Ligand code: ADP
């Protein structure tokens with residue numbers, strides 16, 4: 187056949203073939219079928235979506251909902267290409283808030299599978315069902331389904347062996363199905379979702395849960411417990427959701443979920459904004475967790491880039507980028523302050539074995555230096571919140587916070603004449619007996635005072651540690667002038683900073699007493715605070731390097747900290763001016779117990 191002969195027969199493709207071609211775009215794998223069906227259920231107003239798959243979706247994909255349903259007359263239309271109940275005009279397309287609108291999904295799926303749709307209209311009327319065998323539509327038949335719509339898809343791709351070959355292992359396809367439904371469940375929280383895979387229940391979300399409740403069923407406790415909430419509005423755009431604490435950074439980017447106007451999207455721009463927001467807080471190979479919802483006017487975002495690939499295009503890329511960066515950085519900055527409190531509430535976040543890198547980071551140069559000789563056997567001093575007990579006074583009930591008998595003298599670790607360390611309370615306060623008084627010392631504030639004093643004295647001359655891999659930071663326009671003003675002091679305390687261009691700096695050396703990630707955070711803080719004098723910087727560095735509330739201290743660590751603190755001038759206040767210690771004397775106790783004479 188010549189070229190000319192081939193060209194001669196231009197014609198509209200038979201609808202079966204049209205559908206199969208469309209299916210190539212819309213229906214990539216079982217998970218895309220499940221996504222289309224569940225989105226149709228949501229579009230139909232359902233608040234119950236029960237899905238099931240068998241053999242990774244190749245055997246069966248079914249979705250049952252309690253939505254508005256379809257009448258016997260509507261069923262054949264639902265399976266006609268470009269038939270949709272969701273838009274009527276190009277204007278509708280611009281202001282779209284349903285998932286579907288192309289009217290392509292059902293006919294496409296039906297062209298590459300055996301599909302049966304059974305439905306009862308909620309407004310009353312007959313239930314009916316319709317079958318399509320690889321594109322060949324049968325007549326609707328009366329059928330009974332209690333409510334809503336049930337769509338069953340069997341033998342997917344059996345008539346297109348080329349596509350069948352591209353499917354992964356059944357377990358992998360099943361996992362993808364689960365991912366798809368999870369993402370839908372995170373946005374549509376009014377709706378219950380269930381998924382069974384080979385009759386085993388793999389997902390079960392109840393109706394009307396919060397985002398956090400849904401995340402708690404998906405992610406480990408040590409991650410959800412320290413999530414930080416994000417919220418920011420700018421002009422017509424907003425962003426909200428949660429991001430992970432930098433301490434829970436992980437090796438894979440599999441807990442990063444973006445949604446734009448409630449649609450799950452995969453987007454490089456958003457991902458790089460997220461990375462930017464965490465720069466200096468995570469190691470280079472670490473990823474944070476994030477579930478972020480962006481809301482933009484529909485005219486600002488094109489969701490029509492690809493029928494199924496969850497790609498979007500933003501009109502104002504720069505604005506979207508900086509909205510995300512600012513929102514997340516703000517949250518992280520607040521998280522620095524909150525973090526201490528949080529960890530106090532959640533045992534295991536700091537001492538858990540979940541994240542080796544984070545643990546190692548914390549053991550960095552910021553920690554107290556230990557005097558090894560002081561080290562007590564570990565059994566003496568255990569979990570946060572438990573008091574240090576002398577062996578001879580430890581017969582009390584195991585859950586009491588304070589040992590039953592604290593003799594007036596010779597108990598605890600001696601710190602001097604008539605001064606003894608009794609133990610740590612709530613992994614935050616160190617309790618001492620000073621003569622006839624009980625003294626409470628805030629471990630973080632005390633450590634800040636110690637380090638600040640040391641830095642000011644210059645006893646530990648600052649040296650620069652060279653970074654093998656420079657730390658790169660991008661500066662916000664407002665930060666550029668701050669940097670100009672602060673750079674002299676930053677160099678004085680040990681930073682080696684080079685300006686790469688207008689926006690970027692590269693940090694090639696950091697103070698000896700900060701580790702890489704702490705140094706990045708430190709710089710960010712300085713820039714955010716608007717620079718400051720040398721003393722402010724020492725103060726900030728003292729804060730960064732101090733033990734935090736929530737850190738369990740070994741006996742030897744506590745004793746060494748207290749000894750150093752006792753030698754400090756102005757030890758009653760931390761460098762920020764917060765009190766370091768408080769006390770209870772016999773009079774206070776008498777008053778408490780109404781023993782007044
Ligand atoms: P689209 O969702 O783009 O409109 P589909 O091919 O997915 O196209 O669906 C075609 C039509 O079938 C929808 O517009 C809707 O009217 C109807 N439909 C599909 N699934 C359901 C369902 N679960 N409940 C009610 N109506 C449905």
Ligand code: MG
Pocket residue numbers: 222225226285286287289291292
């Ligand atoms: Mg649809």
